[in-house]
Amino acid sequence: MSKKPAFVVYAPPLKGLPFLAVTLDPNGTAIASPFGTEYEAVAHNRQLAASPGHGTKH
Secondary structure, eight states: OOSSOEEEEEOOSSTTSOEEEEEEOTTSOEEEEEESSHHHHHHHHHHHHHSTTOOOBO
């Protein structure tokens, strides 16, 4: 198991729903943040991944 969080962007399953920028922590927690565009969600995850102590991007 990875000891660093994974950063994932999920596309909305239906029109009108947000893209989700999700952080999956090795301890089993997940944090999702909604965004209006894929670009915003990816930018959010890149910013988090660049923070000290973070790593794996998906």
